[in-house]
Amino acid sequence: MAFVPHTPEDVAAMLETIGVESIERLFEEIPATLRIGALEGVPEALNEMQLARLMSERARRDGRQSCFIGAGAYEHHIPSAVWAVATRGEFYSAYTPYQAEASQGTLQLLYEYQTMMANLTAMEVSNASLYDGASALAEASLMAVRANRRSRSQRILVPSTVHPHYRRAARAIAGNQGLRFEELPLATDSGCTGTETLSRYEGEDITALVIQQPNVFGRLEDVDALTDWAHARHALAVAVVNPVSLALLKPPGNWGAKGADIVVGDGQPLGIPLSSGGPYFGFMTTRLEHIRQMPGRIVGRTVDADGRPGFTLTLQAREQHIRRARATSNICTNQGLMVTAATIHLSLMGAEGLRRTAVASHSRTRELVAALSTLPGVRRRFSGPVFHEDVISLERPVGPLLERLAARGILGGWDLQEHYPQLGPALLVCATETKTADDIERYRAALDQCLREARAA
Amino acid sequence: MNAERANHPEKLIFEYSVPGRGAEDQWPAPADGDAAADLPESLRRAQPPLLPAVSELETVRHFTRLSQLNFSIDTNFYPLGSCTMKYNPKACNQYAMLPEFLARHPLAPDSAGQGVLECLYELQEMLKAVTGMQALSLSPMAGAQGEFAGVAMIRAYHRARGDLERNEIIVPQAAHGTNPATATMCGCVVREVPVDAEGDVDIAALTAVVGPKTAGIMLTNPSTLGVFERRIEAVARIVHGAGGLLYYDGANLNAILGKVRPGDMGFDVVHVNLHKTFSTPHGGGGPGSGPVGVAARLAPFLPVPVVGRRGERYCWLTERDLPQSIGRLSAFCGNIGVLLRAYIYMRMLGRDGMARVGEFATLNANYLLARLTRSGFDAAYPGRRAGHEFIITLKRQARELGVSAMDFAKRLLDHGQHAPTTYFPLLVPECLLIEPTETESKAALDDFAAAMTAILTEAAQEPERVTSAPHTMPVRRLDDVRAAKQLDLTWKPVT
Numbered sequence: 001m002a003f004v005p006h007t008p009e010d011v012a013a014m015l016e017t018i019g020v021e022s023i024e025r026l027f028e029e030i031p032a033t034l035r036i037g038a039l040e041g042v043p044e045a046l047n048e049m050q051l052a053r054l055m056s057e058r059a060r061r062d063g064r065q066s067c068f069i070g071a072g073a074y075e076h077h078i079p080s081a082v083w084a085v086a087t088r089g090e091f092y093s094a095y096t097p098y099q100a101e102a103s104q105g106t107l108q109l110l111y112e113y114q115t116m117m118a119n120l121t122a123m124e125v126s127n128a129s130l131y132d133g134a135s136a137l138a139e140a141s142l143m144a145v146r147a148n149r150r151s152r153s154q155r156i157l158v159p160s161t162v163h164p165h166y167r168r169a170a171r172a173i174a175g176n177q178g179l180r181f182e183e184l185p186l187a188t189d190s191g192c193t194g195t196e197t198l199s200r201y202e203g204e205d206i207t208a209l210v211i212q213q214p215n216v217f218g219r220l221e222d223v224d225a226l227t228d229w230a231h232a233r234h235a236l237a238v239a240v241v242n243p244v245s246l247a248l249l250k251p252p253g254n255w256g257a258k259g260a261d262i263v264v265g266d267g268q269p270l271g272i273p274l275s276s277g278g279p280y281f282g283f284m285t286t287r288l289e290h291i292r293q294m295p296g297r298i299v300g301r302t303v304d305a306d307g308r309p310g311f312t313l314t315l316q317a318r319e320q321h322i323r324r325a326r327a328t329s330n331i332c333t334n335q336g337l338m339v340t341a342a343t344i345h346l347s348l349m350g351a352e353g354l355r356r357t358a359v360a361s362h363s364r365t366r367e368l369v370a371a372l373s374t375l376p377g378v379r380r381r382f383s384g385p386v387f388h389e390d391v392i393s394l395e396r397p398v399g400p401l402l403e404r405l406a407a408r409g410i411l412g413g414w415d416l417q418e419h420y421p422q423l424g425p426a427l428l429v430c431a432t433e434t435k436t437a438d439d440i441e442r443y444r445a446a447l448d449q450c451l452r453e454a455r456a457a
Numbered sequence: 458m459n460a461e462r463a464n465h466p467e468k469l470i471f472e473y474s475v476p477g478r479g480a481e482d483q484w485p486a487p488a489d490g491d492a493a494a495d496l497p498e499s500l501r502r503a504q505p506p507l508l509p510a511v512s513e514l515e516t517v518r519h520f521t522r523l524s525q526l527n528f529s530i531d532t533n534f535y536p537l538g539s540c541t542m543k544y545n546p547k548a549c550n551q552y553a554m555l556p557e558f559l560a561r562h563p564l565a566p567d568s569a570g571q572g573v574l575e576c577l578y579e580l581q582e583m584l585k586a587v588t589g590m591q592a593l594s595l596s597p598m599a600g601a602q603g604e605f606a607g608v609a610m611i612r613a614y615h616r617a618r619g620d621l622e623r624n625e626i627i628v629p630q631a632a633h634g635t636n637p638a639t640a641t642m643c644g645c646v647v648r649e650v651p652v653d654a655e656g657d658v659d660i661a662a663l664t665a666v667v668g669p670k671t672a673g674i675m676l677t678n679p680s681t682l683g684v685f686e687r688r689i690e691a692v693a694r695i696v697h698g699a700g701g702l703l704y705y706d707g708a709n710l711n712a713i714l715g716k717v718r719p720g721d722m723g724f725d726v727v728h729v730n731l732h733k734t735f736s737t738p739h740g741g742g743g744p745g746s747g748p749v750g751v752a753a754r755l756a757p758f759l760p761v762p763v764v765g766r767r768g769e770r771y772c773w774l775t776e777r778d779l780p781q782s783i784g785r786l787s788a789f790c791g792n793i794g795v796l797l798r799a800y801i802y803m804r805m806l807g808r809d810g811m812a813r814v815g816e817f818a819t820l821n822a823n824y825l826l827a828r829l830t831r832s833g834f835d836a837a838y839p840g841r842r843a844g845h846e847f848i849i850t851l852k853r854q855a856r857e858l859g860v861s862a863m864d865f866a867k868r869l870l871d872h873g874q875h876a877p878t879t880y881f882p883l884l885v886p887e888c889l890l891i892e893p894t895e896t897e898s899k900a901a902l903d904d905f906a907a908a909m910t911a912i913l914t915e916a917a918q919e920p921e922r923v924t925s926a927p928h929t930m931p932v933r934r935l936d937d938v939r940a941a942k943q944l945d946l947t948w949k950p951v952t
Contacts (some may be wrong), residue, residue: 002810004542004817005898014824017511017831018619020711026819029685029842034717038808040587048548055552055801058572062557065569069562072788079483083554089531090524093545096742098537098878101930102870105526106741112470115947119507125946128742131598134788148536165788168776172760172784176609176644178579220500224677240944248493250502266788273554276573277789278598279744291944297742301948304717305925308466310932320601320638321881325647330638333599333732337740340520347470347516351505353484360485363492387495414564433485 001045065406066439068368070389070430071216071414072133073277074165074269076244076357077434079348082271086341096297096333100312106336107311113343120246120346121239121263122253123285127296129334134166135268136282138173139212139295139329140264143286144208144236145179146328147261148432151234153205154179154444159193160186161215162240164419173421190418191219191382191391195229206233211260212240213249217428218365218389219382220249227256236261243283244269245387247354248362262286271345272338281335281342292318295329359432361388364440368431371444375451381426388432391416394425396454402427404450410443466931470509471948480513490637507950526931528742528875534901538846538878538890539633539681541711541733546802549736553797561923563789567772573793574771578764580800581748587811588707589720590657590750596791603728603747604639604706605674609783610700610726610751610758611673612643617758617781623700627666627674629658631682633708636675645672652884656682656838659691667699677706678722679713679844680839681882683822683890693723698819702726702755707747710734711894712819712845725752726848732760734814735799740913746795757781762790818845821902825893828906833913837885845943846892849877855887860916860923862887865909867934868926872908 006014011023020026027035046054055168067075074187086092097103097110114126118174130136141156158167158181171181184197188323209230213223223239230237239252239260252260268280286294292315296347306367320327365388372378381391394401405412413429420426431440493501513517528535561570581593597603608626615623626640627648637647648666651659658676666761674696678686686692696703705724713732719727731737731746735895739745751759761782763775775788778781806814822843829849830836851862866876866889878890893902916923927933 002806002813002817003546003896004813005821005896006817010899011820014820016818018705018823018827020823023816023820026823026842027764029687030713030717031687031690034690034721036716036718036721037810039586039715042808042811045810046804048805051548051801051805052552054804055555055576058576059555059557061572062561062570064557064560065560065565067560067565069564069688073563075560075562077483077485078512081478081480081513085517085520085524087550088521088524091741092528092550093530093542093736094527094741095535095537095540095542095739099528099866099870099876100935101867101927101932102528103526103741104931105523106524108469109520109523109741111946111948115471116508117505118947122506125944131602131744132787132789135598135602135786149648163788168785172609173605173642177613177642178644218494224499227856239596240499246502246506248496248502250500251506254503273559273794274562275559276561276565276570276793276821277791279792279794280788281744288944291946294652298946300940301945302936302943304935307930310935312935312937312940314937314946317941321636322634323638324634325637325641327634327638327641329606330601330635330642331599332601332635333739333743333745335598335740335744336742337738338744340741343470343476344516344520347509347511347519348480348513349482349508350479350510351508352479352510353481355505356485356487359488362496363488364547366495381508385500391901397518402566403568406569410563411562411569416524454877 016440038168064199067413068413068429068431068443069411071428072266073274074430075274075432075434076269078271078273080301081348082341082344083350085344086337091340092337097313104153104311107299109340109343111301111311113339116343116346117283118285120243121285122251123263124288124289126285127294127298129339130282130284130296130331131335132278132280132282133264134169134263135173136284137166140238140262140284141174141179141208142177143262143293143295144238147290148207148236151205151207153207155206156210157184157206158210159184159218160210161193162210163216190384191217192221193226196227206235208236208238210238210240214242214245214387217382217391218386220385220387223255227260231256231258237262241265242269244354244358247351248358267338267342270342272341279335279338281338293328296331296334301384357433364431364433364435365390368429368440368444371440372447375448377451381423389428389430392427392429394427396425397423398427401450401454404453405446408446410446419449464759467519469948470511470519473511473515473878474509475521476510478510478512482496509883521591522779529940533873533875534905535875536877536891536893536905537875538892539708541872541892541894543736543894544896545736545738549798549801552801553794558797566812571771574764577799578771578794580796581764584729584748585750588729588750589718590727591753592756592759593748593750594763596760596762596786596794597728597749598744598787598792599743599746600728600730600747601635601639602709603749604635605642606749606760606783606786607704607726607728608639608643608645610755611704613758613783614735615672620671623672625671629676631884632675632679633681636706647945656680656684656841657686657688660688663692664728667695667701671699671701673702673704675704675706677709680708683844683847684838684841685844689722708733709844712815714815716815725755730906731795731799736802737788737795737798744792746792758783760784760786814895821893821895821897822847825891825902825906829909832906832910837888849891850885851887854916858916858920860920862889864923864926865889865912868912868923869908870927871929874905874908
């Protein structure tokens with residue numbers, strides 16, 4: 001096995017053409033001292049039948065649970081057509097469309113994707129994707145430093161209500177270039193970022209303010225006030241958004257008087273399976289004035305030698321293969337196939353399907369929180385509107401309760417203890433349009449049982 | 458490529474749109490009344506986004522037609538140098554997409570993911586075995602992120618030792634653009650070293666450039682010139698002797714798989730492009746995956762999360778377990794679905810299959826090189842063995858016939874052959890970097906050689922036919938200057 005098609009006769013003829021007696025001779029330039037024998041640590045080959053059995057057994061072991069976890073990755077319905085078409089070999093096994101004439105399918109699809117994302121975020125231009133939402137925030141921060149020519153400080157203000165994994169990734173990726181991420185304290189009563197926490201930055205040089213909507217708790221920030229605060233101080237507003245929410249919530253391009261400057265997020269809710277965390281894709285949109293500071297690939301429509309329309313990669317002078325050490329980013333391969341799926345998904349959903357998905361997810365989450373809050377010792381942690389996630393308070397540590405729930409086939413949410421100990425025992429829950437009234441009642445009944453057991457223990 | 462479609466350009470999806478139409482079977486039922494009435498008006502969207510309003514069949518047909526405008530491995534020989542466009546076995550896709558794998562949430566407990574974690578743990582072990590490294594993280598989401606992780610670890614290592622001055626990364630002149638771009642992202646300064654006429658690193662120049670500021674060197678081997686760096690042991694001695702570390706860019710690992718290991722050559726850090734060597738799909742530009750392996754002294758700095766094993770249980774190790782980690786490069790755990798595909802591929806190859814990959818990739822490259830040089834093409838490094846890829850320079854043809862490497866590339870499309878990589882590495886004029894991979898048959902290589910020969914003949918007799926190619930694609934050559942000057946990056950409705 002190795003999917004090698006050569007017959008012994010082929011090999012003999014090829015060696016004769018090359019003028020050597022064995023394949024081994026082709027490796028003669030490699031110092032003999034470096035050559036290895038058999039690869040210890042790699043098992044013997046499996047044929048496809050054996051492999052199928054192994055993988056099916058492993059998948060079965062993982063099983064299927066009823067999932068109420070969100071926190072940056074969301075279970076949504078994915079139409080069968082999305083992956084049936086996206087995994088066609090012509091999309092699946094093509095590479096980056098460097099040869100434009102032989103890649104018009106991928107290129108046109110990316111142009112359509114860019115249009116959809118620009119419209120969804122109410123911004124002017126989009127790139128062709130980044131790795132994921134968290135790394136996209138890192139890229140947006142670096143881009144803000146390049147784009148904000150009035151600022152020299154490289155200081156990025158990040159509210160604590162931004163997903164903690166995003167904050168960590170941004171620091172890990174962008175921190176090496178001298179960017180300073182300064183965290184704004186959490187208002188433990190509202191679960192939001194108040195402009196009053198920004199007052200101590202008055203008169204200081206700030207490069208950008210990050211605004212996540214909905215924030216990590218599902219809460220809705222006062223995006224207009226935050227955006228205007230940033231602009232009044234010559235800082236850029238960097239939005240982090242959930243694309244499904246934008247069918248219902250005000251898009252970043254309309255935030256405040258001038259709109260956000262750079263918008264990023266994770267595209268996973270647009271037809272991408274949860275898959276333990278990836279592959280997803282990061283999206284980025286911005287205003288036209290900042291396009292030359294944008295990282296990643298961009299597709300443009302142009303004309304061919306006969307004047308007919310066609311598509312090609314453009315503004316490549318920003319990228320590593322041209323600009324090398326002075327490129328906007330080192331990104332090369334992005335998440336093309338995920339974008340292919342998302343573009344098909346967005347076509348099937350349209351504005352109305354996406355809006356219904358957003359509204360249904362919002363409703364299911366409110367129903368879930370209402371149901372859980374009927375239990376003794378369970379209450380909603382923050383008041384005020386949420387999108388499709390919310391925080392509930394409990395009277396005892398969340399970890400053991402989640403284990404009890406998991407044993408009943410329910411993934412109850414994300415324990416906030418590690419990242420937000422100041423909230424006390426708190427659980428972030430999510431219900432999307434995939435959840436039924438029965439699912440919610442099963443969760444409520446199971447939590448009731450688990451709480452009783454915990455009290456008895 | 459469907460020839461029939463070639464002259465029937467496909468409309469944009471937006472141009473199929475009819476208000477009121479949609480794939481309604483896919484949508485949740487409409488809510489009774491305003492189910493979002495609790496949201497303040499000031500936070501709500503006023504106008505719906507402009508998205509297509511199309512039926513399911515229209516969507517399927519449109520995107521199927523678009524797919525037919527692409528060249529792909531499944532439809533065409535695709536000898537794109539440095540990209541390892543080998544066959545992507547269908548089993549890898551099918552069994553990575555089992556419903557349980559797809560439905561698993563990234564924050565689900567480890568207890569509800571022992572199946573996938575066992576696959577990932579074994580993948581880590583196999584990748585360590587083929588690279589000769591002691592520890593490994595699967596989290597980088599592409600080769601460039603693997604490079605970032607590697608160089609960030611090199612910096613963290615020096616810093617942890619109080620060696621704060623080391624901020625120079627050495628790259629050979631012919632390095633892939635991501636190498637210098639990565640060094641910049643890690644806050645380092647790039648120092649380039651030349652290669653000699655035979656394609657090896659210039660040892661005298663390297664000796665002159667290393668010093669107390671050297672953080673490390675980034676190399677591929679075989680190099681981007683398609684030849685094995687014969688003095689790699691000397692390079693390792695010089696860089697280590699100066700206190701620097703060696704970074705192996707796994708772009709060209711396919712050439713030596715099962716034959717030589719980067720760890721044995723003296724490399725301290727390695728990233729592997731799973732979408733190249735381990736045949737996960739390129740997907741029209743990703744997703745990739747760039748696991749990064751290290752020697753023991755760099756293990757504490759690995760990016761998190763890493764899959765660990767406690768007794769018989771598999772678990773994710775995080776910042777708590779690796780406090781010196783360079784941190785988190787993604788929201789969750791990297792491109793798990795890609796990792797599963799690579800795992801399946803590696804299990805199907807097994808240990809003997811790994812060595813066959815290196816052998817037949819090298820056989821195919823050397824055979825195609827021999828065929829082309831006999832047909833009148835010039836190897837950039839005659840006298841050298843090819844690794845899994847090689848460079849043809851068309852400098853002579855450009856001068857004598859007035860046809861460039863780009864013209865050859867475009868005319869190849871008319872022959873149903875995807876073009877090799879053009880104009881990379883930049884230091885070889887008018888070059889084609891050709892990588893056939895081990896999964897192509899002798900017949901496929903013969904067809905490519907025949908196409909190249911036919912174009913060479915045509916270039917002598919009817920050069921305009923070559924310089925104006927392609928002639929059979931959905932579009933002719935595109936106006937790139939116009940694309941960059943008159944930016945048209947999104948469709949807007951005619952008002």
